[in-house]
Amino acid sequence: MDQSVAIQETLAEGEYCIIISFPAVQGALCEGESRRSRLLGLVRYRPERGGEEHALFLYTHRRMAITGDDVSLDQIVPISRDFALEEVSLDGEVYFLGSDVTVQLDTAELSLVFQLPFGSQTRTFLQEVARACPGFDPAALDPKFLWLSRYRRKEPEPESPTPRGWKSAAGTRPGRAIIGGGDSSFDESRPDGKGLLVDRSSRGQDKPENLLPRQNKSKSEITDMVRSSTVTVSDKAHILSMQKFGLRDTIVKSHLMQKEEDYTYIQNFRFFVGTYNVNGQSPKECLRPWLSHGIQAPDVYCVGFQELDLSKEAFFFHDTPKEEEWFKAVSEGLHPAAKYAKVKLIRLVGIMLLLYVKQEHAAYISEVEVETVGTGIMGRMGNKGGVAVRFQFHNTSICVVNSHLAAHTEEYERRNQDYKDICSRMQFRQVDPSLPPLTISKHDVILWLGDLNYRIEELDVEKVKKLIEEKAFQTLYANDQLRAQVAAKAVFEGFSEGELTFQPTYKYDTGSDDWDTSEKCRAPAWCDRVLWKGKNITQLSYQSHMALKTSDHKPVSSVFDIGVRVVNEELYRKTLEEIVRSLDKMENDNIPSVSLSKREFCFQNVKYMQLQVESFTIRNGQVPCQFEFINKPDEVSYCKQWLRANPSRGFLLPDSAIEIELELFVNKTTATKLNSGEDKIEDILVLHLDRGKDYFLSVSGNYLPSCFGSPIHTLCYMKEPILDLPLETVRELTLMQLQTEDDGSQLERPMDIPKELWMMVDYLYRNAIQQEDLFQQPGLRLEFEHIRDCLDSGMIDNLSASNHSVAEALLLFLESLPEPVICYSVYHNCFECSGNLTASKQVIATLPACHRNVFIYLMAFLQELLKNSAKNHLDGNILASIFGSLLLRNPAGHQKLEVAEKKKAQEFIHQFLCNSP
């Protein structure tokens, strides 16, 4: 059901609801328990100054909106530069495929959350909205949204049944524009008093879990560069590619991906991966022993913390001074031999992850995205869970996850579940919004660090400690929960871990290397671990750092050499070039193309009213195509009047063919100019393929002049059959002006009447004077052609045809005269004096001699016919009606006479039939 029709009805002229290909997405505004369905319409407006502006129109609606009456405008959100619409995973709801899509709409003024139905329709809608967002092109004008003022100005009129939500919104807050009014001004209109569009900040207080994962975003945008590094990691590639994505770009991208090995090589980069559960402490010691002692300067640092801040404030307000403190401590602890740039800091309550790269690598880091997943209290809170950063390093995609999984020895299944939740709920936005979000597993390299909290099982505390003393780590490891769970494929499937050659990192008395002496007296465990997954990864070291004593955990580090795909620029260009060429080729191959069985058509000896047909075949190539004969410039039709292509347009499937007939037919309209040489049997037809080529078809031939279509006076000067005359003579005579009176200048006196007319009338006089239904029965086409040939070649003696055929030929002859027997110039005079025979005769007397003669001759013949009316059943009325409209023709055009005119013409002729001349 396309509900955009209903929305379109409410819009003003010039505004267009772009949701043609998909109905307005029915969104449920989410606000706790209260959900209300809305129709979202993406409306486009094209201002006169150029460009386009868009706004989202929110409507309340009846169950199914069919007309404009079913929807009420609720709110307008202009799509300005600060507009953002992004997909979010709403806490409190488990995401699974096929579930509704939750999107968050942010502008400078408001923030709304919607749920949209799962499916391609929603995808298309989101894409359209993304496309409608004004770009970052500084040259483009800022949208002004003047057109929306129409909706703003409207004052509420109590008596008018305007939409409810709308009226109160505009009316209750005078001076306040509805645009951007995403606050409680709507509340008053809700009968249940529940605010529908609620500012996020006011909502946050009682529903902290909705807030937590999002707020850290702004916090993480710490911009200082570490160690006076001047290079900022820019997401330039990201920003640029956001602007333009299209089918072709997508294809190029996927081809580049397929051919990656052709233009990349593997280069090792040194990665430092560290994890440290700091037990809520502030940094008290230098971190260098952990981060940089005894190693070469790594290319990449991935440093993770857990229990950064255990205070209630950090938990509820997600704000902690510890973030800054530890960030500073790490930055100062990085290897002194190199300069590093911070790529990202991401934190969820106490779980923090920092990513640094050597300054010179910063330019090769792109598509950086961060995400957090809380798995703590109620399975959602941020006291446990994971944070992750994903990025592209050269051409390799890397995901680093820092997680703090559930505690307590017996809770290993809970830990397994936390891992699974993090894997399924950690979803990174893609550059191309039409692509599904990326998950952790979709990366070439995954580095997973953190306090995974797996313990040592089935050994009592003392036994564990004893084994540690003996450095019997292998025996201990046999009882490690993580090892057991991985072996059972219950967690971290496909991941690797290095050999544990260091003593457990948990739990010590703070400030010492002594095992936990507290009341709980925890058994030592390898809580803090580093795992990896992916190709070309070599672990160089895996150790703990006993020197650090700030926490009840010891920090762990691992150094890797990771093979990263690096682009060879030259080969890349070559590959890209090849892809572009192949796409061009594909595009060229997809230009519709056909083959024609024939392109030159010759019509020999075309005769008057004799159909000639030439046919040819259009055979299609591999692309479906639409063909059509198109008009040449300055022409009203695709071909001359005497020609027709049948069919003149059509559709062809690949490899199919169609036969086209070119039909040539000369009638009274076209004959005269062909006789006179003003027109020739010559034409070029343009066969056009939609989105494709044009083909020219040449038509040629010759026309055999005929008495049909020749003027009376021309025929009077032709003493020989028309076909015996040189074409030049026929042309000259046809073009000769009709003179009212003989000026005697002609070399030869013309005949009184055309001989062809005499031949037909004489034939009828001799053979058909008593013929029943003469002029009322149709003749035979074949006989007409025979009669025409006899007349044109003068072979009248050979004429043998039925009386009806000859009678019809006579009528056709009169009809084909370019100037009717009673000349156009006196047409109106005839009507004025109709009924007055004397006056009528005077009009006839003014006709040129040959026309006058023909008229008198015909009248005499018709009177002869009437004398035999007993036999032939003709009467004056019938004949006057038949001949009236042939002898008297409206000069205004060739169209048939109207009834009144027909009647008058009949009357005029009737006078001459009933009165002897």
Next chain:
Amino acid sequence: MAKKTYDLLFKLLLIGDSGVGKTCVLFRFSDDAFNTTFISTIGIDFKIKTVELQGKKIKLQIWDTAGQERFHTITTSYYRGAMGIMLVYDITNGKSFENISKWLRNIDEHANEDVERMLLGNKCDMDDKRVVPKGKGEQIAREHGIRFFETSAKANINIEKAFLTLAEDILRKTPVKEPNSENVDISSGGGVTGWKSKCC
């Protein structure tokens, strides 16, 4: 809204007498191939090729026209909208060179005023049959203030260079502030400047 797949679209047109090698010039450029059999183009054909100039992806849509005299009135109607026209003659065919002035008049009458023109003397591999000296081609190009190349589709001489030069000349007068328009308005481009000395 059409999906944007390239920065600019330039429409180019090949004109000139029948048999001078317009189709071969196009075929060499688009497919990097050459076919010796002569098949007269009876109609309008086109091919596309994407090139990169000054960091911009430019799609060239190149129209090949029928050269036969009897189709001239029809083919001139395809001039409109062309941003560049390549006027081709055959260095072994004097008549095709004599007709250049006629073709140039045709361009004046039917093409956009600011269309970028270029003269090509094709078949320059056939020097033994040459009847049009290179100097004559250069001279007429100079008189009309247009670029000139001698080309060979068969020996692949100057074909790519000619197309890229023409595209560059169009790009030069294309307003830069049209980053996402497929149909580029080149109306603000300056008129033809003096003869450009660059030639093969």
